[in-house]
Amino acid sequence: MRIDFWSDIICPWCGLMEHRLTLAVERFAHSEQVEVVHRSFPLHSDLPVEGITQRQLSKMHGMTDADTESVLRPIELMAERDGLQPYNALDRTLGPTGQLHEMLAFATEQGKHSEAWHTAFRQHFGDGRNLWSIDDIVAFASDIGINPVAARDTIGSGRFRHSVERDQREAQELGASGTPFMLIDGHLAIYGARDVNALVAALDQAWAAAQPVDFASMETGGMSLPDDGVCLPGSSPIA
Template identity: 35%
Template sequence: MTEPISIDIWSDIACPWCYIGKRNLEKGLAEVATGDDAPEVEVVFHSFELSPDTPVDFDGTEIEFLAGHKGMPADQVRQMLDRVTGVAAQAGLDYDFDNLKHTNTVKAHELLHFAKEQGKQREMKERLMAAYFTEGRHVGRIDDLVALAEEVGLDAAAARDALESGRYLQAVRDDQAQAASYGINGVPFFVIDGKYGVSGAQPPEAFAQIARQVWDEHRATPA
């Protein structure tokens, strides 16, 4: 029995390149998902906060946040966001930075750990990123997060208890500590089988290639 490929992904809900990278990975894996020799893959998402000092309710636009955070002129930030929007469109994502609600993402990361225990991490990750980047939904407040959790089939009361208790905060911090131990200082970052690191939103064909390569390694290794 061949062991599945493990793909551990460090990313942030509020990282536009992370959503693009996620979609490109999915497309790449879909390219190699047919046939008797199709790779088996297990994907796990890990927490990384790009701006942990961000308030839950940031009073301003995404342009204002980035201009202040990065010290860039507003027109340069707009050009950067337009470029990202174009790349996202190529990945099939319709980013709406004008209506995006910038927020602190730690509670969203806690929710992802709760969802993982319920076998719904993949669905929760997709729902959070779509809500944030394409729908203008708030992903920093508990009430909003509970509503999104319910949309993917999680129990609302259990999700609220998980967030209000803060019992998954240590899991978030453990992910961040592991990222530091790996030397990860930017996301998205993909770790394949605990030994190959892939940085950035690579194109689908790059993910397809590495999936085939690593799967061939698995099949060549006796179980």
């Protein structure tokens, strides 16, 4: 079973869902047959590379501190309930993630796919680390065992830029306008945040649909779950 998981490192729902998906796969009866493939969906290419705080971004879009807290504090509380601590969705700095996604693609080529994505989420939401400038990204790559010279050369060359753009375009063609977005075995789409129980149920549903049946002409068709908890690109005040 393959799970394609589109996300952005600065999306607070995505960091929570990366954790929940890990828990769901652990609980799934056929976990040893699950492959999670992280896919890129950069949200805010217009942010300054020096960074901007979440509160500043929200105010730029007309939100008060109270409005912002009403959206993001509940995500922090959900993360705490799910055992994900610390998780700072509100008091953090955001930046453009396009080049970081290129580095994540390079990490995949280097055999560090899951490690790179998981570490990026945890360092951003757990440690408040900025991952926007080339120096930031090269330091991150070095931390996960990637040669820093090769990392800098990769970013400079733009070798994985089209790969990142292709990932995002594929999600949009499947109907996703933001993150998180998952596609299980190519037919069960999950748009937005779900709790662990719902994810396990989705895995069970997709597994059952993929098993051989007695009716040669039977078609399962496309399946989807209603959406909730989504980060939108561009004009959204919440990354």
